[in-house]
Amino acid sequence: MRIDLISLFPEFVAQLASHGVVGRAQERGLLALHGWNPRDCAEGSYRRVDDRPFGGGPGMVMLIDPIRACIQAARGAGPVTTKVTYLSPQGRPLTQAMVRELASRERLLLLCGRYEGVDERLIAAEVDEEISIGDYVLSGGELAAAVVIDAVARLQEGVLNDAESAAQDSFENGLLDCPHYTRPVEHPLGDVPAVLMSGNHAEIDRWRRQQSLGRTWLRRPDLIDEASLSRTDRQLLDAFRIAGEEPAKAAKP
Secondary structure, three states: OEEEEEOOOHHHHHHHOOOHHHHHHHHOOOOEEEEEOHHHHOOOOOOOOEEOOOOOOOOOEEOHHHHHHHHHHHHHHOOOOOOEEEEEEEEEEOOHHHHHHHHOOOEEEEEEOEOOOEOHHHHHHHOOEEEEOOOOOOOEOHHHHHHHHHHHHOOOOOOOOOOHHHHOOOOOOOOOOOOOOOOOOOOOOOOOOHHHHOOOHHHHHHHHHHHHHHHHHHHOHHHHHHOOOOHHHHHHHHHHHHHOOOOOOOOOO
């Protein structure tokens, strides 16, 4: 996958993306990240990319022409045409289903706004979709772009050392993930649930499914309302409700 990033600070996202899963994806040749700075396409000695908004008010608005030229340059640099995705508070909320769709594309072109945003005429003419990572405001789209890049990169085949890791993530099946434990078995903060030490994989799968259902019911009941639960799922959830709690949480010292 090729990802082109248009930003006044492309090196910021490139630095974030040089570590962990995204860094591994690039090392393995599964993802190529290219940064584009609108200042490189701006005219004049000051390379200006913003101006005061018409109608008054605080802040600055990003100019049409430098961004449009940058988009055209980025589009022409790759062998595959692509949509322009603008990271914006007005966009559709990012979900795991959307991440899967983005990850299936051969190429992404991400546009990061700054200040009060981008001139609306540019958005109408050049932007194909807008994505929001939450109902809050950031100083710019770079952190949102980094979130999208990380989420998309980990779904590229061959990036994760264990392909099952992505399949078992929260939201992949519409539910939150179950609790996870590692060594030691016994600890002052609590012991590992006995079922996970039993070696009975059917019972372990059943326990994990029940914990996933129960945790979602407790923490995100809206997801339970939207989920398609089987009869067995409902029985597991009913049993969880009767028990009335998740695995015991250790008291804070």
